[in-house]
Amino acid sequence: MSDTRFFLAENLACARGERAVFRDVSLRVENGGALVLRGPNGTGKSSLLRMLAGLLPPFAGHLAWHDGPVDENPDRHAARLVYLGHANAAQPALTVRENLAFWAHLQPDGQPQRIGDALGAFALSDLAELPARYLSAGQTRRLALARLLLGGAPLWLLDEPATGLDAASTATLWERIAAHRALGGMAIVAVHGPADLPGAAELDLAPHSLIRQAALP
Ligand SMILES: Nc1ncnc2c1ncn2[C@@H]1O[C@H](COP(=O)(O)OP(=O)(O)OP(=O)(O)O)[C@@H](O)[C@H]1O
Numbered sequence: 752m753s754d755t756r757f758f759l760a761e762n763l764a765c766a767r768g769e770r771a772v773f774r775d776v777s778l779r780v781e782n783g784g785a786l787v788l789r790g791p792n793g794t795g796k797s798s799l800l801r802m803l804a805g806l807l808p809p810f811a812g813h814l815a816w817h818d819g820p821v822d823e824n825p826d827r828h829a830a831r832l833v834y835l836g837h838a839n840a841a842q843p844a845l846t847v848r849e850n851l852a853f854w855a856h857l858q859p860d861g862q863p864q865r866i867g868d869a870l871g872a873f874a875l876s877d878l879a880e881l882p883a884r885y886l887s888a889g890q891t892r893r894l895a896l897a898r899l900l901l902g903g904a905p906l907w908l909l910d911e912p913a914t915g916l917d918a919a920s921t922a923t924l925w926e927r928i929a930a931h932r933a934l935g936g937m938a939i940v941a942v943h944g945p946a947d948l949p950g951a952a953e954l955d956l957a958p959h960s961l962i963r964q965a966a967l968p
Contacts (some may be wrong), residue, residue, distance in 0.1 A: 753793060756782045756817045758803075758831075758906055760938060765798050770799055773959040776899035777953075782905065785928065785948045788941040790956030796941035797837065798923075799956065800908045803939060804834035812940070830859035832906040837914075839895040845886035847875055847894055850883055851901060853907045860902040869900040889915040896924060899931070907931060908939045 759779040765772040772795040779785050801807040803814065805821065805828050813841055814821040814828075818936045821828045841850050855861035870876045873893040878886065883894060892915045899907055907928065913921045924949035928938050941947060 755829065756935070758814075758874055760803060760814050761812055763799070763802060763814075764810040765802060765807070766810040767798060768940050771810070771961040772958055773961060776812070776954070776956070776959050778939075778954055780906075780939060781951075782935040782937060783932050785932060785938040785940065785951035787946045787948060787951050787953045788803070788939065789953060789954065790960065793910060793962050794956040795962070796956055797910050800834065800910050800939065801835070804832060804893075805829055806834070810948055831904055832901070832908055833858070833899055833904045834908040835895055835899070835931070836910045839891045840893055840926060841883040841894050844882060846880050846882055849881040852895060854898045855901045858898075858902045858904070860904060862902060865901050867956040869897040872900055872927060873897045873920065889917055892916055893920055896920075896927075899927065907936065907937050907940075909938065909940045909945065913939055913942070914943070923959055950959070 753788070761777050763776040764774040776799060778786055788799060788909055791812070798807060800811055805825055816828070816831070836867065842853060845853060846891055848866060848870065851866045854862055855863045855866060861934055870879050870927060878890060886894060896912060912924055916924060926939070928948060930939065940948065945963055
């Protein structure tokens with residue numbers, strides 16, 4: 752019997768406010784796999800990621816894991832993923848280390864003993880006792896990314912994760928995703944630029960978009 756684990760979405764449609772955003776979006780990611788989401792601004796990459804994270808209900812379609820539909824057990828779904836959106840969600844008054852401790856506590860399988868490794872991985876050790884409000888934009892992004900390393904959730908949902916990162920941190924990001932996949936994890940990543948994700952499938956949202964794109968001059 753196959754032990755393939757997978758996460759899939761079938762025929763998703765999205766509406767935000769009164770507007771239809773996309774329709775007929777299907778995807779499937781298996782353990783060790785990755786999917787790159789692409790598309791012009793406003794085609795719905797962030798909306799799709801929020802939908803996959805269970806934060807935005809599909810207008811149509813459904814989500815499932817290899818062992819059952821997401822809507823049968825939303826708590827189990829939430830425990831199987833880490834979602835990193837545009838907002839880094841750092842608590843400004845807490846130090847870098849305290850932010851990671853807070854997230855380790857929040858994540859269902861968060862492991863506080865991994866905080867040291869997470870700090871080191873994203874070159875945050877020297878900043879560990881600094882309140883997050885003093886971090887630069889790229890450092891704040893690194894703090895958000897360090898969250899990925901605090902637990903063992905199989906599915907990483909990442910919205911433009913390299914935004915604001917310098918070259919070394921960008922390389923670390925792709926290395927860490929590769930290591931996650933090597934252990935059987937999955938990643939779905941929205942990007943505008945390059946994505947160093949060997950063997951990843953690509954999904955372009957443009958053909959599914961119901962948003963009229965204004966022509967640029
Ligand atoms: N809360 C909301 N209420 C109404 N419309 C929204 C809301 N959030 C997003 N939208 C609309 O939904 C569409 C998709 O937005 P979304 O942020 O998912 O696109 P995106 O592909 O991630 O864009 P970008 O590349 O600019 O990050 C846009 O046209 C946007 O105006």
